Amino acid sequence: MASIGTIARRTFLIGSAAIAGGVAFGYYAYQRPVSNPLTDILGDGETTLNPFIKIDQSGVTIITPRADLGQGAYSIQAALVAEELDIAWEDIRVDPGPPSPSYFNAIVASEGFPAAAWDKGLGASALRGLGSAMSKFMGMQMTGGSTTVPDGFDRMRMAGAVARDVLLSAAAEQSGIAKAELKTKDGAVITPSGDELSYTSLAEAAALIEPPSNVKLKPESEWRYLGKNMRRLDIVEKSTGTAEYGIDVIMPDMVFATVRTNPRFGGGLKKFDASSAEKMRGVIKVVEIDGGVGVLADNTWRAFKAADAIDCDWGSAPYPATSDEQWTEAAASFTEERQDSQFRNEGDVALALDGADLIEAEYKVPYLAHAALEPLNTIVQFKDGQLDIWTGTQIPGIVIQNIASLTGLDADNIKVHVLIGGGSFGRRLEDDYVQQAVQLAMAHQGAPIKMTWSREEDMTHDFPRPMGMARGRGSVKNGKVDAYDLGIAYPSVSASQFGERYGVPLPGPDVTIVAGAWDQPFSIPNYRVTGYRVPPLVPVSSWRSVGASGNGFFHDCFLDELIHAAGADPLEERIRLCWHEPSRKVLETVGEMSNWGSALGENRGRGVAFTFSFGVAAAEVVEVTDTPQGIKIDKVFGAAEVGKVLDPVNIEAQMQGGIIWGLGHAMNAEITYADGMAEQTNYHAFEGMRLYQTPEIEVRALTNGPDLRGIGEPAVPPAAPALANAIFAATGKRIRELPLNKHIDFV
Template sequence: MATLARIARRSFLVGAGALAAGLAVGTYVYKRDPANPLLKDLPEGAHTLNPYVRIDAAGITLITPRADLGQGAYSVQAALIAEELDVAWGQFQVEPGPPSAAYYNGTVMAEAFPIAATADTFMARTGRDAAGVMGKMLGLQITGGSSTVADAFDRLRVAGAVARQMLLAAAAEQTGIPVSQLKTAEGHVLLPDGRRLAYTALAAAAGRLKPASDVALKPAGEWKLLGKPMKRLDIVAKSTGTATYGIDLRMPGMVHATVCTNPRLGGGVLRINGTKASAAKGVVKVVPISGGVGVIANNTWRAFQAAKLLEIDWGPAPYPLTSAAMFEQASASFTEERRNSRAKDEGDVEGTLKAVDPARLLQAEYRVPYLAHAPLEPMNAVVQLKDGRLDIWTGTQIPRFVVAGAAAVSGIAEDNIHVHVQIMGGSFGRRLEDDYVRQAVELAKAYPGVPIKMTWTREEDMTHDFPRPLAVARARGAVNQGQVHAFDLGIAAPSVNASQLGRQGQPAMGPDMAIVAGAWDQPFSIPHYRVTGYRVPEMVPVSSWRSVGASGNGFLHECFLDELIHSAGADPLAERLRLCSHEPSRRVLKAVGELSDWGRPLPKGSGRGLAFTLSFGVPVAEVVEVTATPSGIRIDKAFIAAEVGQVLDPVNLEAQMSGGVLWGLSHAMFGELTYEDGMPQQTNFHTYQSLRLYQTPQVVTRALQTTGRIKGIGEPGVPPAAPALANAIFAATGQRIRELPLRKHVEFV
């Protein structure tokens, strides 16, 4: 049975390992918890027992601070608290809470460290602890990196258990009955004589008590909510169209706005003539903003129409103007000067490959394109600047950064800036940025006093995205006696970390492991094995996209590995199992083989492809089956197996696994953001194609729970999808495709 004391002992202690990593913090400073943000502006009659639980006469509110982008984050966070608080499902409300260091993410930073997920050495454990320390010390309130469940699993259960203990203590104080004789159920304390005291009636007394320093957590065998199929808290509203997203907000006296900025990102403005727009029906004001202009009107449509009347001369792009030129710059980056990392370097790769007969040396170049986030809900925010107070209603994954950015734009102290986080119609990483909020704040400065709803057009959203970066890979390898013997992979890509952190005024230190994520740390024991990352000079500003670097690197690594296995004459599953040195990953490979009935003969013209990627600490294997029809490639089935440590909601887990596969397949087939004259050519969904319902295969999932280390599954299902599909096409047709999207080389039906 876990206890708060045991969890606290996982805290980072300053030692030689940490000092060697260049990080030294005082244990006292680290262990000192941030203040409870709910105490500020606490409504009359409400009581808070910790940063995650607020109770008033109307009921119980659970704070779920990780953003809900459609992935069910609010529900799983609420379940973690509710399980230990002992309240029934639906017997509470949820709120995201205010921006606060109390809601720091201690898990997300570990992905930036050059620590393989399979490593369990003292230095690896110390490094992960150091990442957690940094998350807490910096107060990183971030939703990303599939870290929500892993980061919250202990913390939110403890929060629920501590609150429950305080309510029990309050009941004991009120009745004189020892806590040992009291029980709880469905939001009540149960007395031995059958009486029930509601949590709402005990909250005031409980709030005056000192929180318990050591609480017992329920063993999994006693869970009532966790591990069982849950009805997501948002499912009815979303199914009936009654859910309120940020884009749906309406407020008294509200005006509406949109913005136009240079589609050549960072290109600036040469001339603006807003005369015609200012005279358009319903327009309230035309406002110059950084890099462009905003239009405020009495409804969104009129703002959109007036924006079309703006006469603007945009400045030139500060980067290569075409996709071809950008790929050329990436190809030119395979130099020692541009080398960014080489965290995988085993055996003697160079000597081995030089000794190989040139006729037997396998060489290939692979490419992956820029990809747009393209969430269904375009960027938007409602802002109101009034009496020295700035309120912001928006969907965001980085609420504390939003506050800092708004303060920088407005000049208002952070204490007077209030961010109200909304549910989001998708993001896939786009709302890890705050550019749209800064624009809305500029409009509020120019037109204070009333709420302003700023909404991007779909075209503005597509052309002003910070995309997933392109990448070029150069691979060499050799086989020996029917086995993969040498594998050398170089990947050249722009730095996501430098681009993203730079927009927040933060420096990017050390190598960017996103350049090689999903490639350098794969659990294969190849005798001569090397993965090198090369940092391409900054071009189009880029950002995190669902599964970040692994999203493209899964394709680069697994397709070339498949080429080597084919060259060896080996079976793709059997050879990966032979090479795999990580038992949980071996189990995942075996599971997907069983799930797909690997080895079962397929009809002529059909093919089966396998791919494996370990990303975000989660081993995932996928098999895709295709048929080459006279009209093109048809995807028949997809199978996915993943090791998640522990399943908290089997229904949502299956949805996340299936969604990851389909998202990955869709972009592998069609996804591409191209540039001409420095501008994206895909401006809406008619030019940014995605998987259609009739093309969607049956997806079969299996989640393994053998390691006990709980992980998130929102992103890890994406990276293996593209290589599994490409490998399946090769198996069916003999055509080896080394470039995404695949539609450039085959038709899909």
């Protein structure tokens, strides 16, 4: 039976999905069909109908190649396939599948190009097309950029529909009943007389049938799952302690391990003395790895203790070692020489500001750690020339590439088994922890090794969101914003992450330096946004909402300053300036939700902010009270334009979570460096929001725009500026630096 799977002709899917979805990649060559990676790994009794569907005697398994870090990716991917395939919700099983270029993410790379998602012009489409082509070439099976839903919407429904079609054909052949008279229901083909032919019984025959070149997808009105509240597939496991994260994996003869590397990134290990650690109870072996040491032991705690007992002589940091020095470097970056981009330059800013009452401000955002609650970990076994890796990752393809070059093994001998992640927020777009675990496994072959980071190791080795600085200059005229000139300086995430660690340097400007600022749908008579590239400091990475995470604060708060200077209403003026209809609706909606303009009472204030990011217009209104003990966040209203609502309950959860993420870090979180090392070593010093600080949150997803969009990130950027603007409204204090608690207390 397995041999059926080796028929390598089920390869049409990407091409046909692309056509059905109306996506023009621009270059036909890139529409070459992809192979079905499941064919190589089918077990006994398993059949595959296409890269997203595997069937065996006990039912259907849907392949969900986008990682679930908590954002509900498995459930929505399964729903897309199940909707068309027609299987019962409770019968759905999911499997992340093998890493494969077939599961490339066509959308994520397009975010790396300066084409704003609202721009439908030919030039912008061509640029975006280049992004998707490159992504495919790079085999980027990446989870990120809030793309799981838009990337999978057509492709995965097509997978379900095509599979259903061949199952119907197989049933027609088997029963002798015309295909048109057959229906499907909950994993079975139903004959006119009511007989049921299960998909499992039809799968083998179906796999031999040439799939149709096109199929008709269900109209929205017939959806049974999409558009309705779905019960997350993992909700029972995650509510009963039975969900298995990497850190929970237990295998026979497994060895427990941890590592300790130089907290000064890239500083290296000069020498070490493990003599006392080696004598400690349970320690099996101490191994030198890149930039540090690893301990293999019979228990994680014993490994932690032994790692602490190793005397390490670390090298110094290859970058300015203190936050102060790094800020000096950032402040010196607003020069022509370091200019990286100027994607927006409308009107004549210089002329408009000349002789005008100049409003100037400098803004700062700190480094931020991802600090997912599950400390990074990986299980690796190297046995008989085969390397098996179990880990939570957003980049399985890149992991294989990097591990192949690290070990010299052929990529075919490296298997990555993707696990759910106990959070990520972008951290699992890196694979440093996987590489460390592999080094331990190569040094101790045969047994599976579970390498777990201590929280301290995790916090001090978090490639953070970069610190950044913005300088705004502007002027107002006749009660309106007239000139807006914003310069933004960050070290480049693209150079650090793609260039240094993915080995794929991206040419041209780093769009993330200005994302969430240059691409805002406002028409200001004189409007300029310039990006400056700070030379590399600490290695930096993508953090939930990436460039927009800081730029939302820069762009919107400075706009708020100008609006106040103009004496205009913060919401009305934003609406007036906004030319993009769906975005304007978003602003109007939060205005209506928050009853904007109504009296709030003594010591209270209300702030609004807007950020367009990841193709989503998002606006938030925050209400605060200035209490004698500090600022209390009372209530938050959020609206976002997503094009289409596929899972209302999860959109609500993601928006609530994004708002809490944005507010919590804005309140109290930063990573600072001294002697090249992060000074925050655990959650006592990097807290984010707690339950008692959590406001009431009301959110609404709008569907006035043309494109379906993901919502994992876009609710983050407007949260910090809305809070800062609310604090200004309540106290008259304009805070231009995050975290805000450097300047004001919170209760």
